[in-house]
Amino acid sequence: MTDRPFPDHRQAALALLNGNHRxxxxxxxxxxxxxxxxxxxxxxxxxxxxxxxxxAGLPLMAEGGAA
Known part of the structure; x- marks a missing residue:
């Protein structure tokens, strides 16, 4: 996984759903x-x-990213 912020909420949500996160x-x-x-x-x-x-230890949303 990358340390770069997620550009939008869709990609952040998919990363959580596709990862091995409780x-x-x-x-x-x-x-x-x-x-x-x-x-x-x-x-x-x-x-x-x-x-x-x-x-989950994932990066947060990018500043100004589509919220």
Missing amino acids: LSRKAGQFLGQLAVDPTPMSEAQAGWLRKLLER
């Missing part, structure tokens, strides 16, 4: 929605995605 059913449903829905995330969604990426 996720709850609720987190999996949330990431599945992010992977297919191009609409911007809310602040709460962005915060949850950030937490999931941090827990």
Whole structure:
């Protein structure tokens, strides 16, 4: 995996779903929605995605990336 920030929430969600990361059913449903829905995330969604990426040891979203 790369240390570069993810350019958009879709790629971040797919990295979490495709990796060997422990996720709850609720987190999996949330990431599945992010992977297919191009609409911007809310602040709460962005915060949850950030937490999931941090827990998995993955890079965060790029500054100014499509949220």
